[in-house]
Amino acid sequence: MLRWIVWRDLMLAWRRRSDMLSTVFFFVIVVSLFPLGIGPETQLLRTIAPGVVWVAALLASMLSLGRLFANDYHDGTLEQLLLTPQPVFLVVLGKTLAHWIVSEVPLVVVAPLVGLQFDLERQTLWILFASLLLGTPVLSLIGSVGAALTLGLRGGGVLISILVLPLYIPALIFGAGAVEASIMGMNPAPHIYLLGAFAIVSLLFSPWAAAAALRISLE
Amino acid sequence: MSPGTFVQLTGPNGSGKTSLLRILCGLLAPAEGEVKWQGADIRSLGEEYFTSVTYLGHRHGVKDELSAVENLRVSNALNGIEITKERARAVLEQMGLAGRDLLPARLLSEGQRRRVALARLLVCNTKLWLLDEVMSSLDKGAVALVRSLIENHLAGGGIAVVATHQELELASGLSKRLELTT
Numbered sequence: 001m002l003r004w005i006v007w008r009d010l011m012l013a014w015r016r017r018s019d020m021l022s023t024v025f026f027f028v029i030v031v032s033l034f035p036l037g038i039g040p041e042t043q044l045l046r047t048i049a050p051g052v053v054w055v056a057a058l059l060a061s062m063l064s065l066g067r068l069f070a071n072d073y074h075d076g077t078l079e080q081l082l083l084t085p086q087p088v089f090l091v092v093l094g095k096t097l098a099h100w101i102v103s104e105v106p107l108v109v110v111a112p113l114v115g116l117q118f119d120l121e122r123q124t125l126w127i128l129f130a131s132l133l134l135g136t137p138v139l140s141l142i143g144s145v146g147a148a149l150t151l152g153l154r155g156g157g158v159l160i161s162i163l164v165l166p167l168y169i170p171a172l173i174f175g176a177g178a179v180e181a182s183i184m185g186m187n188p189a190p191h192i193y194l195l196g197a198f199a200i201v202s203l204l205f206s207p208w209a210a211a212a213a214l215r216i217s218l219e
Numbered sequence: 220m221s222p223g224t225f226v227q228l229t230g231p232n233g234s235g236k237t238s239l240l241r242i243l244c245g246l247l248a249p250a251e252g253e254v255k256w257q258g259a260d261i262r263s264l265g266e267e268y269f270t271s272v273t274y275l276g277h278r279h280g281v282k283d284e285l286s287a288v289e290n291l292r293v294s295n296a297l298n299g300i301e302i303t304k305e306r307a308r309a310v311l312e313q314m315g316l317a318g319r320d321l322l323p324a325r326l327l328s329e330g331q332r333r334r335v336a337l338a339r340l341l342v343c344n345t346k347l348w349l350l351d352e353v354m355s356s357l358d359k360g361a362v363a364l365v366r367s368l369i370e371n372h373l374a375g376g377g378i379a380v381v382a383t384h385q386e387l388e389l390a391s392g393l394s395k396r397l398e399l400t401t
Contacts, residue, residue, distance in 0.1 A: 085270040
């Protein structure tokens with residue numbers, strides 16, 4: 001069942017590639033503005049790099065979250081998904097997984113490349129990659145709750161940012177913290193472990209919360 | 220409602236036809252009372268109930284980006300019935316969509332998209348059909364097709380509740396009319 005939901009959402013994303021590309025371009029442009037604006041002060045750039053890349057990733061995921069359920073809601077397929085003989089949290093989990101693959105994985109892949117602009121060392125770039133790989137599922141999972149809660153509301157795009165961004169803070173702190181530790185020459189492992197723990201907690205709770213929110217939004 | 224029952228919901232706009240159907244399929248919680256299926260409250264049955272119900276809303280639930288074949292295969296697979304591409308094409312041909320079944324659904328007309336949604340009825344094996352305004356934007360031929368679909372369903376012991384403005388005269392079966400007022 002999960003396979004079909006993921007396949008369906010990946011197919012839909014593939015048929016609307018421009019949506020996917022706009023998220024990646026937004027991320028690349030936002031991250032690139034900082035070195036351009038600050039100029040070639042390598043020490044300063046290295047200091048701000050972890051925060052800038054992570055904040056850009058959070059903002060980029062805001063762009064795509066609004067679409068997570070909205071398209072299905074408008075053409076009536078979301079009702080049909082809720083009426084299938086499988087638990088709603090599985091539907092949510094499938095859609096969230098597809099969202100992560102479509103909207104977050106490209107960011108994770110290009111992050112080391114845009115990180116080069118901040119004069120980061122190779123090892124640090126790997127840590128950046130790893131922290132985003134572990135942290136972006138959190139963004140999709142927690143974001144799904146916000147997307148479900150704001151479904152069908154006017155101005156939902158702004159509301160979703162206000163709801164979800166504060167919940168991203170732990171991921172931001174540990175994710176950026178890991179990269180920072182690596183820049184300072186310290187061990188990034190504790191940050192990575194905490195980020196992993198946060199990812200597991202959000203995997204356990206978000207699909208259920210989002211499923212409950214969807215039921216309420218559709219009534 | 221006993222097997223083979225057909226209920227036609229009529230009434231002016233805003234009289235609650237859609238709300239009633241949404242309550243019957245469990246999308247909406249009733250303000251009071253409960254909906255029972257085979258003696259059990261549908262709220263307690265949960266997902267199990269959905270194996271017996273097919274609901275088609277007036278928003279037809281057809282994805283614009285997917286072709287008719289893909290739409291049909293996905294919606295059935297999610298309801299636990301995996302069909303092959305050939306079977307999907309045969310079903311769509313029966314719905315009068317031969318030659319259009321591989322185009323993205325956004326290129327189809329409103330009536331054709333409605334036919335794609337209705338094609339699910341040919342594949343599903345559910346007992347209870349809840350159809351909301353499915354006749355709108357259908358031509359005469361398609362309306363006749365829907366009528367024969369419902370007749371076959373009733374003959375096989377199924378139940379159908381249909382909200383419609385058009386008169387739907389069925390040849391057989393226990394036909395009831397429920398007129399809602401505002």
